[in-house]
Amino acid sequence: MGTELLVFYAFAALAVAASLAVVLGKNPMHSVLLLIVSFAALAGLYIGLDAPFAAVVQIIIYAGAIMVLFLFVVMLLNAHREDEPAALEAAGGLTRGPIRTGAALAVVLAAELGWALMKARGANDGMLSAGAGADAQALQSVRSLGTVLFTNYSLAFEVTSILILVAMIGAVVLAKREL
């Protein structure tokens, strides 16, 4: 077993364990922190894939910026513990609607994951032999990443920016009503 494989298993195990703890944990504050650990483990996987830029950006955006907002919300709502069964009961309990929606979403997620795995398995052999070298080079060099982003994927890039701008304006409008 090479070092790369060892690194992969270490970070993958950490990511899975942390994610499980996020879902199963009772204390929302601890869940948020474990989610950060999970993101950090993902960044470790990116480093293992020779993509330091993706790894660092993962830390800055997810672990840094987004999770701070999560933490703020949890902190300010002062949600000490996830509601016990009794509290859930008092709120009307889980009705059929939410259960059905949740189940449907779970099925969709499972189908998506299965599809992605099938596709990856099919493409795996070709990618590893031919394209891997060039791809890794592209991921490593920030310059080539930027070039690709502004040529091949410029439409997706612009659409994403507009989406974020719309979300920002929406947030301002919603907050302004309260002021």
Place this chain on the structure above:
Amino acid sequence: MIPLYLAQFGMIFAVFGLLLLSAAVMVYSERKVAAFIQQRYGPYLVGPKGMLQPIADVVKLIFKEPLRPLSADRVLFFLAPLISATAAFAAFAVVPFGAETTLFGLLAEPISLQVADVNVAVLVIFAITSVSVYGIVLAGWSSNSKYSLFGALRSASQMISYELSYGMSLVSVLLLAGSLSVTDIVNAQAGMWFGVIPKWFVFLQPVGFVIFIIAGVAETNRAPFDLPEAEQELVAGYHTEYSSTAFMMFFLAEYINMVTACAVATDVFLGGWHGPFLPLGFGWIWFLVKIGALLFFYLWMRWTLPRLRYDQLMMFGWKVLLPVSALNLIVTAAGVIYFGY
């Protein structure tokens, strides 16, 4: 001959020790500078001219009783100072402080004076800064005290707000240097214009430099932006409930963050170890001189300027600093394209 891996291992210990030393020196000089500005003597009893005062302080802090509020979250209360201190040390790992050296011929091949030469070093510094917010936020929340919580909230929102301008002022330098590696950025500043003016980026990016320094002061929670620790309102902010070694960790982290911010400013804007008169092998002397001047400026500012009000701080960050840095970035980008720098 010393093998390379041993030298790199030694570098880790050397940087760790130097950072600890720099924190001690900063505590001493802060008290001395404050005393000088306020026409007092400052510490003068322990050791010659009071120079051993930081050691006495550390011993005192270690022997204090570690206290924890009854209703505190035990795990997070313990983790918070560790996160702060670890992040502070980790950020310096990618900051080079001298040209490549063979340590006077002791090594077969030259090593660079830094722990890790990462090709996205500038972003790594950002990543670690953004993670270090957690130390403060968790300290404030887990203490379960109103002063701590308010201090932590202020600190976190301040750091998030000023990080944007901090980043944008750096990006304009990245455009000029064309690299994300700090070593490359420093080497792009070698040489002179017309044989007199050193090719430092501070002369190409004066606006960027000013923004970087202001945002750096806000990032490190120093006066006049030390709202999180405003004594009159919040006792001591996020570390109100901490004592003994845990408090020492926060204290240490604050000073090391300051040293790191100044080291980055030196590398990125002031030409790092490049300077006249000295050969490249002694460039670290230039580095020390520049970082010392910047650190003195930090202290000078703290004891000269009054603290801002919180709304002034936010107003300044979002409505002045951010637009100016965005404008600076656009102008720089246009300049880079036009002049093909």
